[in-house]
Amino acid sequence: MEGLPDADGLTVGQVSAHLGVTVRALHHWDGIGLARPSLRTHAGYRLYTAADLERLHRIVVYREIGLGLDRIRTVLDDPTADVPGALRAQRDRIAERIERLQRLGDGLDRMIEAHERGPLLTAEQQRGIFGPGWDPEWPAQARRSYGDTAQWLQYAERSAARGPEEWRDVADAVAGLDRALGDAMDAGVRPGSPEAERLVERHREVFASYFPLTRRMQVCLGRRYEADPAFAAHYDGIRTGLAAWFRRIVDASARAHGIDPDTATWE
Incomplete structure (x- = not known):
């Protein structure tokens, strides 16, 4: 003492x-x-x-x-x-707790890193998963624009839990949706039809890989897909006019659910 x-x-x-x-x-x-x-x-x-x-x-x-x-x-x-036995048992419990805390610390490190830069992938991994047209600087640009939003935090939490294989699954789901949208437009699927409604729902489900997407938020995305040159180039690269067609099917779905697409806001 x-x-x-x-x-x-x-x-x-x-x-x-x-x-x-x-x-x-x-x-x-x-x-x-x-x-x-x-x-x-x-x-x-x-x-x-x-x-x-x-x-x-x-x-x-x-x-x-x-x-x-x-x-x-x-x-x-x-x-x-049995004093030594009691102390050994306590030491083992402490060791288990240290291991749990270490795992928690590692998880927090991943969440911090994901919040700061998005997908925890190298530039080469990103291009290999998302395609040669992918710019590894895009997540950093998105953070500068949206880093203070709840959606970025949700995106970071999902990113922290994903490795290359999980991101490949996300990329495959997005690519599959893009193909389905292009095929549906080619087939003459009309906005407001059951087929169009299923595609709108599929888009929300796929997008939930990044963060939950409300119908009003989806309307806002549809507007941006058509108006933003980068997004429009992506969708029109799949099918000419696809960005505008996608906005129309989203707007029709929103009206069917009592939402005025002309006044919808990001909420």
């Missing part, structure tokens, strides 16, 4: 300061009979002896490593107690 006096007669306040435990804890241990001061003054105040401090020191150490008070009482007072 380095730094503790070896004389008898310390008050509860002095012991609290020396051991770094609260007066309330000392009173509690006294009340349950775990560590009682052995001396009493003429005025009735209770004082701790050097032997009391030794016991308290052991209680503090055992509590610090995670033993409960009942287990501490057994270790201190039961002459038949």
